Amino acid sequence: MPIKLNGIIKLATVTALIAAGAPCRPAHAPGQVATITIRAGRSLNTFRPDEALGACVDGMEQGDVARVYTPANIAAMRSAGLRPLAYRLRTELGVEAWHWNPAGAFSDAANRRGYWTSDPTPGAPIATCNGYVLPRRGSTIDQANNRGYSRIDDGDPASFWKSNPYLDQRYTGEDNRLHPQWIAIDLGARQSVDALRIRWGEPFARRCRVEFWQGVDPSDSQEMPDNGRWAPFPHAECRAPSGGDPLHVLADRPVQARWLRLVLSDSSGRGPAGSTDRRDGLGYAVRELYVGRRDSAGALRDLLAHAPDGKRQTRIYVSSTDPWHAESDLDRNVEQPGFDRVFRSGLANGRPALVPVGLLYDTPENAAAEIRWLEARGYLLRGIEVGEEPDGQYMSPEDYGALYIQWAAAIHRVDPALKLGGPGFQTAILGWQYWPDPHGETSWMRRFMAYLKRHDCIREIAFFSFEWYPFDKIGAETGKQLLAEPRLLATSIARLREEGAPAGLPWILTEYGYSSFAGEPEVDLPGAILNAEIVAQFLSLGGSAAYLYGYEPNVPIYEVGDRSNYGNLALFLSDDRRSIRCPLPTYYGAQLLSERWAEPGDAVHTLYRADCDLPRVHGEQPVTAYAVQRPDGRCALLVLNKDPVRAQRIRILVQPPGGRGAVCPDAEAWQYGPAQYRWQAEGQNGRPARNLAPVRTLLRAAGTLTLPPYSLTVVRSLRPMRM
Numbered sequence: 001m002p003i004k005l006n007g008i009i010k011l012a013t014v015t016a017l018i019a020a021g022a023p024c025r026p027a028h029a030p031g032q033v034a035t036i037t038i039r040a041g042r043s044l045n046t047f048r049p050d051e052a053l054g055a056c057v058d059g060m061e062q063g064d065v066a067r068v069y070t071p072a073n074i075a076a077m078r079s080a081g082l083r084p085l086a087y088r089l090r091t092e093l094g095v096e097a098w099h100w101n102p103a104g105a106f107s108d109a110a111n112r113r114g115y116w117t118s119d120p121t122p123g124a125p126i127a128t129c130n131g132y133v134l135p136r137r138g139s140t141i142d143q144a145n146n147r148g149y150s151r152i153d154d155g156d157p158a159s160f161w162k163s164n165p166y167l168d169q170r171y172t173g174e175d176n177r178l179h180p181q182w183i184a185i186d187l188g189a190r191q192s193v194d195a196l197r198i199r200w201g202e203p204f205a206r207r208c209r210v211e212f213w214q215g216v217d218p219s220d221s222q223e224m225p226d227n228g229r230w231a232p233f234p235h236a237e238c239r240a241p242s243g244g245d246p247l248h249v250l251a252d253r254p255v256q257a258r259w260l261r262l263v264l265s266d267s268s269g270r271g272p273a274g275s276t277d278r279r280d281g282l283g284y285a286v287r288e289l290y291v292g293r294r295d296s297a298g299a300l301r302d303l304l305a306h307a308p309d310g311k312r313q314t315r316i317y318v319s320s321t322d323p324w325h326a327e328s329d330l331d332r333n334v335e336q337p338g339f340d341r342v343f344r345s346g347l348a349n350g351r352p353a354l355v356p357v358g359l360l361y362d363t364p365e366n367a368a369a370e371i372r373w374l375e376a377r378g379y380l381l382r383g384i385e386v387g388e389e390p391d392g393q394y395m396s397p398e399d400y401g402a403l404y405i406q407w408a409a410a411i412h413r414v415d416p417a418l419k420l421g422g423p424g425f426q427t428a429i430l431g432w433q434y435w436p437d438p439h440g441e442t443s444w445m446r447r448f449m450a451y452l453k454r455h456d457c458i459r460e461i462a463f464f465s466f467e468w469y470p471f472d473k474i475g476a477e478t479g480k481q482l483l484a485e486p487r488l489l490a491t492s493i494a495r496l497r498e499e500g501a502p503a504g505l506p507w508i509l510t511e512y513g514y515s516s517f518a519g520e521p522e523v524d525l526p527g528a529i530l531n532a533e534i535v536a537q538f539l540s541l542g543g544s545a546a547y548l549y550g551y552e553p554n555v556p557i558y559e560v561g562d563r564s565n566y567g568n569l570a571l572f573l574s575d576d577r578r579s580i581r582c583p584l585p586t587y588y589g590a591q592l593l594s595e596r597w598a599e600p601g602d603a604v605h606t607l608y609r610a611d612c613d614l615p616r617v618h619g620e621q622p623v624t625a626y627a628v629q630r631p632d633g634r635c636a637l638l639v640l641n642k643d644p645v646r647a648q649r650i651r652i653l654v655q656p657p658g659g660r661g662a663v664c665p666d667a668e669a670w671q672y673g674p675a676q677y678r679w680q681a682e683g684q685n686g687r688p689a690r691n692l693a694p695v696r697t698l699l700r701a702a703g704t705l706t707l708p709p710y711s712l713t714v715v716r717s718l719r720p721m722r723m
Contacts, residue, residue: 033649033704036639038627038664039609040723041657044540046606049598050351051382052539055082055551055571055590056511057347059090059336061145065128067578068552069337074345076580077551080571080587081594084382085347086354086510086547087339091361092388094144094334096131097323098358100370106327107277113326114277117365120372126338133329134361136162136285138183138318140310143392143426144334150316152183152289155306160201164320164403165282166363168267172402176265179399181284183262184317185291187303190217192254192293195300196238197247198262201285202272204243205264209236210250213259230261230435243268245288247300254293262289283322317394323361343379347551352382354510354547356424357411359387359403360395364410371414383419384411385465385510392426396434397444401451408460421463423448424510427470429488431495445499463544464502467511468492468534474519475565478526482642483620485530486537493541506544509534513549513569518559522550522567523686524679525710528589528672529640532712535593536626536638540607548590553580556686566686573687582691588672589712592694596670596714597638603631608723610637614648623648623707633720635664641673641707648707652715654723663702666718670694673711 055077060068091098100118107114116132133148138161140150151159163181165171172179187193196210215228233250240246264284271280292303304314343353355374357367367386374381386407390400400423408420425432425444432444441447452458470485497503512534514522521527535546550569555576558566571587572580598605610625626638641648653661672694680689699705699715707713 033651034612034614034623036610036612036623036625036637036650036652037661038635038637038652038654039611040654042608044607044609045542046604047539047544048602048604049594049600050083050349050602052084052545053082053535053594053598054084054086054545054547055080056086056088056547056549057337057342057551058088058549059131059334060552062333062335064578065335065337065341069341069345070579073553073578073580074347076553076572078346078349080590081600082548082551082590083349083594083600084351084353084545084547085342085349087342087356088511088549089356089358089388090144090334090336091131092356092358093142093392094131094331095134095137095139095142095148095321095361096331096334097134097325097361098129098131098336098366100129100336100339100366101126101373102129104369111326113324115279115324115363115365117363118369118373120369120376122373122376125340125344127341128338129336131331131334131336132325133331134321134323134325135329136160136322136324138316138321140313140315140317143389146310149308149310149313152286152316152318153304153306153313154308155288156308157199157287160285160287161318162201162285162322162324163264163283163318164322165279166403166406167320167399168282170278170282171406174402176267179402181264181319183264183286183289184394185260185289185304186315186317187258187260187291188314190256190258191303193257193260193291193303194251194254195247195249195292195294197245197290197300198238198240198286199245199288200240200243201287202243203268203270203281203283203285204240205284206239206241206266206268208238208240208265209263210238210248211236211261211263212255212257213261217258249294260291280324289316320395320399321361323363339374339377339379343377348380350380352380354382354385354508356385356388357407359407360390360393364407367407368410368414371411371418375415381418383421383463385424386420386422388424389426389467390423391428391432391434391444397448398451401448401455405452405455405457405460408457419462421461421465421508423465425466427467427516429470429492443499445496445501449500449502461502461505463506463508465508465510466496468509468538469511469513469516471515472517473560474515474517474521474567475561478521479642479644482526482529483617483622485533486624487620489534489537490541507542508544509538509546511549512546518557518568519561519565520567520679520681520686522569522586523556523573523584524567525585525673525677528585529642529710529712531586532589532593532638533624533640536597540609540626548586550586553578556684558684564681564683566681566683582688584688585672585677588676588694592670592672592712592714593638596716597628597636599630599632601631605630606723612650623650629721629723634717635721635723636714636716639707639713639715641709641711641713643709645709647709649704650707651702651704654721664715664717665701665721667699667715668718669697669699669705669713669715671697671708671711671713673708675708
């Protein structure tokens with residue numbers, strides 16, 4: 001879910017993956033006609049547009065929900081033809097608790113604090129709801145607005161981080177050694193370290209093992225290390241039988257390290273003074289941490305920067321966070337649209353919607369209450385995504401599995417038939433990995449599935465979900481990226497299958513787009529081309545549904561690259577009040593998919609392979625095509641020309657198994673390219689200089705069709721065809 005602030009992709013490796021020299025230049029003679037052959041007879045997959053071609057809505061900043069959800073905006077959004085809806089949860093990325101219903105109760109009602117449960121009884125319509133900052137937060141950065149900070153190095157001995165109590169054996173039913181909690185520190189560069197001091201909170205860890213990263217340090221300080229191993233300091237074991245803040249000597253000679261990790265064990269099980277909630281005493285709490293080298297007098301020279309500001313403090317990451325908070329922790333700037341506002345807007349189009357429950361920073365009681373409320377309201381539910389991006393929050397697959405099982409049990413006590421799924425992976429081009437377990441296994445997927453199997457809970461996952469934003473480095477080498485994306489997606493899906501992603505279950509892209517960062521390609525033709533390809537290819541590879549991110553109208557913003565690189569994920573360009581000014585190419589691309597390529601409705605479509613015989617450019621095909629037989633019997637072909645400057649002439653053949661290709665019969669074609677659209681880049685005032693709808697032409701049997709550069713074309717037979 002944009003905007004993500006940690007390194008999703010190792011850019012150096014991805015650059016190598018997509019290196020393709022100059023933009024695509026097929027080595028064929030001018031005027032040559034390329035052939036696209038539809039391989040009939042053997043289908044790749046089937047889908048229903050009212051289930052497969054969707055969009056999602058997300059949390060926004062204060063006041064934006066009311067500005068976006070206007071009748072005019074809603075009507076325009078629905079006109080894109082994307083029928084199913086997914087609701088995304090920004091609070092999970094922002095390390096915040098979610099009051100999905102503003103009415104409810106804290107566990108410590110007298111003091112308006114503790115563990116929150118929203119009211120499951122429907123009352124007044126819910127228009128907006130909010131996230132709540134977690135005062136026991138441990139991570140310096142987050143993937144939402146990134147205005148929070150770690151309490152471990154904030155310079156305030158009264159504040160503290162605490163791990164999630166639901167990972168304690170009282171809730172997991174397992175020995176705590178199977179769910180070790182940890183603190184990771186990024187010193188920013190290799191430093192000499194030989195000692196540390198921990199100012200413990202309540203409950204404290206009686207034992208702590210201190211390790212340093214031995215291997216390749218990441219080039220980006222926002223990435224966690226993944227190429228090496230955690231090695232213990234010579235005096236790695238630290239004991240604190242009564243808490244306090246003793247100095248621990250880690251080595252007789254300083255060790256050079258950038259990354260350190262504290263692995264905590266043997267909780268004191270004692271909560272803060274005056275607490276009566278047993279969850280306060282489960283897990284581990286640290287008030288402040290000091291790391292460095294002893295001077296000649298034996299005093300510690302601290303290397304950490306302590307500040308109540310994530311930009312100034314040393315970066316710290318933690319295994320989990322306690323969802324405890326107070327009424328005063330309301331974050332008005334993290335605003336989620338209320339369920340009533342979303343469902344009553346018409347954006348769900350009368351179809352069951354995919355909705356989330358909070359997991360990483362929430363409670364199973366609050367999740368169960370949400371389901372009771374939604375079903376009491378009579379809202380149709382396609383399924384429940386349990387949490388969002390646990391991999392991006394550095395949660396271990398075993399910890400996520402333990403929480404998933406608890407949440408599943410609580411939800412299924414309300415509705416045993418409700419379909420649950422996850423884990424809602426963030427995009428990871430090079431695979432979803434985690435630090436090695438005792439057997440050396442690093443695959444997040446394989447370990448998560450193994451955890452469910454060991455606990456006889458594999459039946460609790462009814463669909464598998466992940467997000468797809470293939471490029472962090474946006475605004476440069478766009479032509480190469482368009483060429484490379486199909487291989488990146490195919491490779492990632494193959495890896496997931498090899499690592500044990502559930503076979504036979506629906507696979508869902510709960511979000512997709514060009515990048516999790518804003519940039520100009522998203523508001524230009526490449527954004528529309530890439531979106532269309534992601535959906536058609538994902539369905540061809542066996543996917544069940546894909547939900548476009550950027551349903552809400554938005555303005556151009558700058559995030560990465562040079563200062564001219566303004567853009568956003570959006571179907572519509574808006575003004576500062578979020579009123580629609582005009583459609584963007586992604587809108588017309590969505591319409592071509594949902595209304596020209598597919599036949600709107602609930603009937604089954606069948607996908608077939610389509611090949612282009614153009615010479616490949618450094619191993620990649622500059623023209624790609626996706627064929628579908630619609631319920632009306634007609635064949636439709638989506639054709640994408642990813643060359644930014646060259647047009648391509650094509651003819652279309654349909655080839656049955658073992659037979660010769662036959663020319664496509666008379667057809668109609670809709671085309672969208674440079675003749676219809678041109679972006680005028682002017683920073684935050686950027687806008688379309690030309691903005692026309694796709695054009696329709698007729699294509700006679702055995703005729704040829706010219707594909708403009710950077711274009712989308714849908715060719716559809718005028719009569720039914722046997723495939």
